[in-house]
Amino acid sequence: MENLTSLKKLEKLYLGGNYITVVEGLETLEELRELHVESQRLPLGEKLLFDPRTLHSLAKSLSVLNISNNNIDELGELALLENISHLIAVDNQLHHVKDLEFVLNKWTKLCRMDLKGNPVCRKPKYRDRLIIQSKTLESLDGKEIKEMERQFLMNWKASKTSRKKSKEESMTNEYAAYPHFYDFGTGHPIVPVYYNPSGKGKPKFVVLSELHRSPRNREEPLQRPREGSNVNVSKRISHLTLKDSQTSLPIKDLLEPHLLS
DSSP states (O other), rough: OOOOTTTTTOOOETTSSSOOOOOOOOOTTOOOOOOOSSSSSOOOOOOEEHHHHHHHHTTTTOOOOEEOOOOOOGGGGOOOOOOOEEEEESOOOOOOOOHHHHHHHHOOOOEEEEEESSSGGGSTHHHHHHHOOSSOOEEEEEOOOOOOHHHHHHHHHHHHHHHHHHHHHHHHHHHHHTTTSSSSTTTTTHHHEEEOOSSSSOOOEEOOOOTTTOOHHSOOOOOOTTOOOOOOHHHHHHHHHOOOTTOOOOOOOOOOOOOOO
16 A cells, blocks of 8 residues: 555545555544545455554545455454444454454444444344443444343343442352351351250251252252261351251251351
Protein backbone atom coordinates (compact mmCIF):
# COMPACT_ATOMS: atom_id res chain seq x y z
CA MET A 1 0.00 0.00 0.00
CA GLU A 2 2.10 2.85 -1.35
CA ASN A 3 1.70 6.27 -2.97
CA LEU A 4 -1.39 7.17 -0.94
CA THR A 5 0.21 9.81 1.27
CA SER A 6 -0.83 12.70 -0.99
CA LEU A 7 -4.56 11.79 -0.84
CA LYS A 8 -5.18 13.76 2.33
CA LYS A 9 -8.85 14.44 1.55
CA LEU A 10 -9.69 10.83 0.69
CA GLU A 11 -12.81 9.58 2.53
CA LYS A 12 -13.45 6.11 1.06
CA LEU A 13 -10.90 3.46 0.08
CA TYR A 14 -11.80 0.11 -1.54
CA LEU A 15 -8.96 -2.42 -1.71
CA GLY A 16 -10.80 -5.75 -1.52
CA GLY A 17 -9.50 -8.84 -3.33
CA ASN A 18 -5.83 -7.83 -3.47
CA TYR A 19 -2.64 -9.35 -2.02
CA ILE A 20 -2.35 -7.06 0.98
CA THR A 21 -0.94 -8.77 4.08
CA VAL A 22 -0.45 -5.66 6.26
CA VAL A 23 -2.70 -2.58 6.28
CA GLU A 24 -0.15 0.24 6.42
CA GLY A 25 0.89 3.48 4.76
CA LEU A 26 -2.34 5.30 5.60
CA GLU A 27 -0.90 7.62 8.23
CA THR A 28 -1.69 10.80 6.29
CA LEU A 29 -5.31 9.90 5.46
CA GLU A 30 -6.75 11.67 8.47
CA GLU A 31 -10.19 12.14 6.86
CA LEU A 32 -10.70 8.54 5.78
CA ARG A 33 -14.22 7.43 6.73
CA GLU A 34 -14.48 4.00 5.07
CA LEU A 35 -11.88 1.28 4.54
CA HIS A 36 -12.69 -1.92 2.66
CA VAL A 37 -9.94 -4.58 2.68
CA GLU A 38 -12.02 -7.76 2.48
CA SER A 39 -10.97 -11.07 0.92
CA GLN A 40 -7.23 -10.52 0.54
CA ARG A 41 -5.31 -13.32 -1.20
CA LEU A 42 -3.21 -14.23 1.81
CA PRO A 43 -0.54 -16.95 2.04
CA LEU A 44 -1.89 -20.18 3.51
CA GLY A 45 -2.29 -19.93 7.28
CA GLU A 46 -1.68 -16.17 7.53
CA LYS A 47 -4.11 -13.43 8.55
CA LEU A 48 -4.49 -9.76 7.68
CA LEU A 49 -2.48 -7.50 9.99
CA PHE A 50 -2.72 -3.80 10.85
CA ASP A 51 0.21 -1.45 11.32
CA PRO A 52 -0.19 0.33 14.73
CA ARG A 53 0.80 3.67 13.17
CA THR A 54 -2.04 3.42 10.66
CA LEU A 55 -4.52 2.48 13.39
CA HIS A 56 -3.51 5.49 15.49
CA SER A 57 -3.89 7.77 12.47
CA LEU A 58 -7.37 6.47 11.63
CA ALA A 59 -8.57 6.24 15.22
CA LYS A 60 -10.71 9.40 15.16
CA SER A 61 -11.90 9.37 11.54
CA LEU A 62 -12.67 5.80 10.45
CA SER A 63 -16.36 4.94 10.70
CA VAL A 64 -16.85 1.91 8.39
CA LEU A 65 -14.43 -1.03 8.28
CA ASN A 66 -14.78 -4.15 6.13
CA ILE A 67 -12.29 -6.91 7.00
CA SER A 68 -14.30 -9.95 5.92
CA ASN A 69 -12.70 -13.23 4.87
CA ASN A 70 -9.16 -12.47 6.06
CA ASN A 71 -8.56 -15.28 8.59
CA ILE A 72 -8.74 -12.76 11.46
CA ASP A 73 -8.99 -14.42 14.88
CA GLU A 74 -9.16 -11.42 17.24
CA LEU A 75 -10.17 -7.73 17.17
CA GLY A 76 -8.31 -6.38 20.19
CA GLU A 77 -5.88 -4.25 18.17
CA LEU A 78 -8.81 -2.53 16.43
CA ALA A 79 -10.16 -1.18 19.73
CA LEU A 80 -8.22 2.02 18.97
CA LEU A 81 -10.77 2.90 16.27
CA GLU A 82 -13.02 4.79 18.64
CA ASN A 83 -15.40 6.16 15.99
CA ILE A 84 -16.32 2.85 14.34
CA SER A 85 -20.06 2.71 13.65
CA HIS A 86 -20.19 -0.22 11.20
CA LEU A 87 -17.97 -3.30 11.29
CA ILE A 88 -18.16 -6.03 8.65
CA ALA A 89 -16.07 -9.06 9.61
CA VAL A 90 -17.87 -12.09 8.17
CA ASP A 91 -16.16 -15.41 7.44
CA ASN A 92 -13.18 -14.95 9.72
CA GLN A 93 -11.88 -17.04 12.65
CA LEU A 94 -13.29 -15.18 15.67
CA HIS A 95 -13.89 -17.70 18.47
CA HIS A 96 -14.32 -15.91 21.81
CA VAL A 97 -17.25 -13.82 23.01
CA LYS A 98 -15.08 -12.20 25.68
CA ASP A 99 -12.81 -10.72 23.01
CA LEU A 100 -15.83 -9.18 21.32
CA GLU A 101 -17.13 -7.83 24.62
CA PHE A 102 -13.79 -6.09 25.13
CA VAL A 103 -13.90 -4.17 21.85
CA LEU A 104 -17.60 -3.39 22.24
CA ASN A 105 -16.76 -1.71 25.50
CA LYS A 106 -14.38 0.56 23.55
CA TRP A 107 -16.61 1.14 20.51
CA THR A 108 -19.21 3.44 22.04
CA LYS A 109 -20.54 4.55 18.64
CA LEU A 110 -20.97 1.15 17.02
CA CYS A 111 -24.42 0.74 15.43
CA ARG A 112 -24.04 -2.23 13.08
CA MET A 113 -21.87 -5.32 13.24
CA ASP A 114 -21.87 -8.36 10.99
CA LEU A 115 -19.93 -11.45 12.12
CA LYS A 116 -21.74 -14.19 10.21
CA GLY A 117 -19.59 -17.19 9.38
CA ASN A 118 -17.37 -16.90 12.48
CA PRO A 119 -17.17 -19.78 15.00
CA VAL A 120 -18.15 -17.38 17.80
CA CYS A 121 -21.65 -17.12 16.34
CA ARG A 122 -22.30 -20.69 17.51
CA LYS A 123 -21.41 -19.95 21.13
CA PRO A 124 -24.25 -20.16 23.73
CA LYS A 125 -25.98 -16.81 24.28
CA TYR A 126 -23.61 -15.13 21.80
CA ARG A 127 -26.22 -12.63 20.61
CA ASP A 128 -27.59 -11.95 24.10
CA ARG A 129 -24.17 -11.18 25.54
CA LEU A 130 -23.25 -8.75 22.76
CA ILE A 131 -26.56 -6.92 22.99
CA ILE A 132 -26.09 -6.50 26.74
CA GLN A 133 -22.52 -5.30 26.29
CA SER A 134 -23.27 -2.62 23.67
CA LYS A 135 -26.05 -0.13 24.32
CA THR A 136 -25.57 1.54 20.92
CA LEU A 137 -25.73 -1.60 18.74
CA GLU A 138 -28.82 -1.48 16.51
CA SER A 139 -28.17 -4.44 14.21
CA LEU A 140 -26.22 -7.67 14.69
CA ASP A 141 -25.53 -10.08 11.82
CA GLY A 142 -28.16 -8.38 9.70
CA LYS A 143 -30.88 -8.71 12.33
CA GLU A 144 -32.33 -5.65 13.99
CA ILE A 145 -32.03 -5.29 17.76
CA LYS A 146 -35.29 -4.04 19.19
CA GLU A 147 -35.35 -1.97 22.34
CA MET A 148 -37.75 -4.42 23.98
CA GLU A 149 -35.26 -7.23 23.39
CA ARG A 150 -32.40 -5.23 24.91
CA GLN A 151 -34.49 -4.21 27.93
CA PHE A 152 -35.51 -7.80 28.59
CA LEU A 153 -31.88 -8.96 28.48
CA MET A 154 -30.74 -6.10 30.72
CA ASN A 155 -33.40 -7.00 33.30
CA TRP A 156 -32.39 -10.66 33.11
CA LYS A 157 -28.75 -9.76 33.73
CA ALA A 158 -29.65 -7.51 36.66
CA SER A 159 -31.73 -10.28 38.22
CA LYS A 160 -28.92 -12.82 37.77
CA THR A 161 -26.39 -10.43 39.32
CA SER A 162 -28.69 -9.80 42.26
CA ARG A 163 -29.15 -13.53 42.92
CA LYS A 164 -25.40 -14.10 42.75
CA LYS A 165 -24.76 -11.26 45.20
CA SER A 166 -27.36 -12.61 47.64
CA LYS A 167 -25.78 -16.07 47.48
CA GLU A 168 -22.32 -14.67 48.17
CA GLU A 169 -23.63 -12.67 51.13
CA SER A 170 -25.35 -15.77 52.49
CA MET A 171 -22.13 -17.79 52.24
CA THR A 172 -20.23 -14.99 53.98
CA ASN A 173 -22.72 -14.99 56.83
CA GLU A 174 -22.48 -18.77 57.14
CA TYR A 175 -18.72 -18.59 57.40
CA ALA A 176 -18.94 -15.82 60.00
CA ALA A 177 -21.23 -18.02 62.11
CA TYR A 178 -18.91 -21.03 62.00
CA PRO A 179 -15.40 -19.73 61.21
CA HIS A 180 -13.57 -22.80 62.57
CA PHE A 181 -15.65 -25.35 60.68
CA TYR A 182 -15.76 -24.36 57.01
CA ASP A 183 -15.58 -26.69 54.04
CA PHE A 184 -13.77 -24.75 51.31
CA GLY A 185 -14.47 -27.54 48.84
CA THR A 186 -18.24 -27.08 48.94
CA GLY A 187 -18.27 -23.51 50.21
CA HIS A 188 -20.51 -24.25 53.22
CA PRO A 189 -19.96 -24.42 56.98
CA ILE A 190 -19.41 -27.70 58.83
CA VAL A 191 -21.35 -27.70 62.07
CA PRO A 192 -20.34 -30.14 64.83
CA VAL A 193 -23.25 -31.82 66.63
CA TYR A 194 -22.79 -33.97 69.74
CA TYR A 195 -24.97 -36.95 70.53
CA ASN A 196 -24.96 -39.91 72.85
CA PRO A 197 -26.92 -42.81 71.36
CA SER A 198 -26.38 -45.16 74.30
CA GLY A 199 -26.78 -42.67 77.09
CA LYS A 200 -23.55 -43.97 78.64
CA GLY A 201 -20.00 -42.75 78.58
CA LYS A 202 -18.74 -39.71 76.72
CA PRO A 203 -20.86 -38.23 73.93
CA LYS A 204 -19.83 -39.00 70.36
CA PHE A 205 -19.99 -36.47 67.56
CA VAL A 206 -20.88 -36.22 63.88
CA VAL A 207 -20.76 -33.37 61.40
CA LEU A 208 -23.96 -31.60 60.48
CA SER A 209 -23.45 -30.48 56.88
CA GLU A 210 -27.02 -30.22 55.75
CA LEU A 211 -26.70 -27.09 53.65
CA HIS A 212 -26.80 -27.57 49.88
CA ARG A 213 -26.17 -31.30 50.00
CA SER A 214 -26.98 -33.58 47.08
CA PRO A 215 -30.10 -35.79 47.21
CA ARG A 216 -27.87 -38.84 47.32
CA ASN A 217 -26.14 -37.64 50.46
CA ARG A 218 -29.49 -36.89 52.08
CA GLU A 219 -30.50 -40.49 51.65
CA GLU A 220 -27.33 -42.00 53.10
CA PRO A 221 -27.74 -43.37 56.65
CA LEU A 222 -25.75 -41.94 59.52
CA GLN A 223 -22.38 -43.61 59.96
CA ARG A 224 -21.98 -43.90 63.73
CA PRO A 225 -18.55 -44.61 65.23
CA ARG A 226 -18.07 -48.05 66.70
CA GLU A 227 -17.79 -48.36 70.45
CA GLY A 228 -14.22 -48.32 71.65
CA SER A 229 -12.77 -47.03 68.40
CA ASN A 230 -10.12 -44.36 68.46
CA VAL A 231 -11.94 -41.50 66.76
CA ASN A 232 -9.74 -39.07 64.89
CA VAL A 233 -11.47 -35.70 65.25
CA SER A 234 -10.14 -34.08 62.09
CA LYS A 235 -11.10 -37.09 59.91
CA ARG A 236 -14.59 -37.25 61.38
CA ILE A 237 -15.14 -33.58 60.58
CA SER A 238 -14.17 -34.22 56.96
CA HIS A 239 -16.02 -37.49 56.32
CA LEU A 240 -18.99 -38.03 58.63
CA THR A 241 -22.35 -36.69 57.50
CA LEU A 242 -25.70 -36.36 59.11
CA LYS A 243 -29.09 -36.33 57.48
CA ASP A 244 -30.78 -32.97 57.07
CA SER A 245 -33.58 -31.71 59.29
CA GLN A 246 -35.44 -35.02 58.75
CA THR A 247 -32.65 -37.00 60.49
CA SER A 248 -33.33 -40.47 61.80
CA LEU A 249 -31.59 -39.73 65.12
CA PRO A 250 -33.92 -39.16 68.07
CA ILE A 251 -34.29 -35.48 68.90
CA LYS A 252 -33.13 -36.18 72.45
CA ASP A 253 -29.76 -37.31 71.02
CA LEU A 254 -29.04 -34.00 69.28
CA LEU A 255 -27.63 -31.42 71.59
CA GLU A 256 -26.62 -27.86 70.91
CA PRO A 257 -23.58 -27.42 68.62
CA HIS A 258 -20.26 -26.62 70.28
CA LEU A 259 -17.05 -25.43 68.76
CA LEU A 260 -14.04 -27.62 69.30
CA SER A 261 -11.19 -25.99 71.20
